Structures are given as structure tokens and as C-alpha cells.
Amino acid sequence: MNFDTFAKWSAASSPYLAVLSVFISNWLGRRAARAKVANEQKMIRYKSFYIPLIKQLYNTKPGMRNYYDLRSSINPQTKQNCFVAFENIFFEHMEFQGEHLPLKIVELEVTAENAYNDLQLALNSKFSNAPSIEEAIEAVEKVNRIFDEIIIEALQESESLARTLSIEPISRPLLKSYLYEIHRRPKLREQLAKERPDYQLQKPIPKT
Structure with missing residues (x-):
């Protein structure tokens, strides 16, 4: 050309x-x-749900980061059980959560209080129709596991969002600590045996 x-x-x-x-x-x-x-939008999600949850976890003693201990403890400032603070964060900011968290939170909500109350009834009631202590312990252990799943998934989502936003993933050390706590956490049966020396917990029936 x-x-x-x-x-x-x-x-x-x-x-x-x-x-x-x-x-x-x-x-x-x-x-x-x-x-x-x-x-x-990601930053709004991060600040609205994940940051409050991370702060609440950091403000909770490591040994108490499970449903049973939170529900059994009273916040001296609010006069409410310590689980309420997590419950409020879960439900007030549900629209900012990942895809699977809301269903797990609803599952926790519909099972947790009944399981806890049944355990208290089994431990303290002398009625013959009181719930079986073995079944009550297992029900609360299941709630503990659901709570763990929620926290782990939320911390993983938080770390992923932080990477996307190019900010410090402050949930990473917390997630590592939480997983370590789960590994070291005593079984609820063992914990109750220490807390309630006056109560002789039934021994599990060995499987044949």
C-alpha cells in the first residue's frame, strides 16, 4: 500500500x-x-456482617467459643446469655452473608433453644418423663457442630472477601485459632461431669 x-x-x-x-x-x-x-458492595458486606462477627469472636474467651458455653453464660452488661450477641449478628445482617450461611443459621435457631432446655431438664428434673440425658447431650453436641460450621464458613468467606478487596485478612489467625480450639474442646459429657460432680452421668451403652 x-x-x-x-x-x-x-x-x-x-x-x-x-x-x-x-x-x-x-x-x-x-x-x-x-x-x-x-x-x-463487597466492602458493605464485609463491614456489615463479617467485621462485627470477627470483633465478637475476638471479644469472646477462646474456651467459650461454642454454643453451649455461650448459652450457659451471662453477659454482666446486658444481663442476657452470651449467645444472644451472636444471634443478633446472624439475623440482623443475613442479607450480607454467603449463599449457604442463612440456611445453617435458621437450622441453628430452630434446634438450639429446645436442645439446651431439654438438657437442663434432663440434668435437673426428677420427673420420670424428663428427656434422656444421653439424647439431650447429643442434641446439644449437634448444635455445637452447627455453630462451628457457621463460624468456620463465615471466617473463610471473610478471608476470601479480604483478598478480593486487597485488605488485610484479619480473620485468618482467628480461623486457625478456632480450628485448634475445636480440636482441643472436651466432649460435652466430660465437661458436664466436671461442672456437675453431684450428678452421676449415665455411661454410654457400648455398641455391639
Whole structure:
């Protein structure tokens, strides 16, 4: 292609190139705007649900980070059991949670209080129709496991969001600590035996 031909081609194609340039510029602008909005939404999620949960976990003694101990302890400031603080965070910010957390939180809510009350009834009631202590212990252990699943998943989601937002993943050491606590946490039966030396817990029936 000689210079004259190139000049004619350039002159003829200039309007199309100008339109294409505007189109590309607008497309890149919209893409950047969408990315900015997406990051802003992630930051809102991070600050609204994950940060309050992380703060609450850091403010809770490591040995008490389980449903049974939280439910059995009273906050001297609020005069409520310590699980209420977590319950409020779970339900007040449900729209900012990951895909699977809300269902687990609902499962926790519908089973936790009944399981705890049945255990207290089994431990303290002399009625013959009181719940079996073995079944009550297992029910509370199941609630503990659901609570653990919620916390672990939430901390993992928090770390993922932090990486996406290029901020310090402050949940990472907390997750490591929490997993270690689960490994060292005594079985509820053993814990109750220490807390209630006056109560002779039934020995589990050996499986045949």
C-alpha cells in the first residue's frame, strides 16, 4: 500500500474509527463502573456482617467459643446469655452473608433453644418423663457442630472477601485459632461431669 492509498483509506475510515473509539471508551468506562460498584458492595458486606462477627469472636474467651458455653453464660452488661450477641449478628445482617450461611443459621435457631432446655431438664428434673440425658447431650453436641460450621464458613468467606478487596485478612489467625480450639474442646459429657460432680452421668451403652 503506497502513501496515497493509505491516506485515502485513513480519510475514509476516520469516522468509523472515531465511532469505534467512543464505543470502546464507553465500554471500558461501564466495565470499570461495574467493577467499582461490585467492590463497594463487597466492602458493605464485609463491614456489615463479617467485621462485627470477627470483633465478637475476638471479644469472646477462646474456651467459650461454642454454643453451649455461650448459652450457659451471662453477659454482666446486658444481663442476657452470651449467645444472644451472636444471634443478633446472624439475623440482623443475613442479607450480607454467603449463599449457604442463612440456611445453617435458621437450622441453628430452630434446634438450639429446645436442645439446651431439654438438657437442663434432663440434668435437673426428677420427673420420670424428663428427656434422656444421653439424647439431650447429643442434641446439644449437634448444635455445637452447627455453630462451628457457621463460624468456620463465615471466617473463610471473610478471608476470601479480604483478598478480593486487597485488605488485610484479619480473620485468618482467628480461623486457625478456632480450628485448634475445636480440636482441643472436651466432649460435652466430660465437661458436664466436671461442672456437675453431684450428678452421676449415665455411661454410654457400648455398641455391639
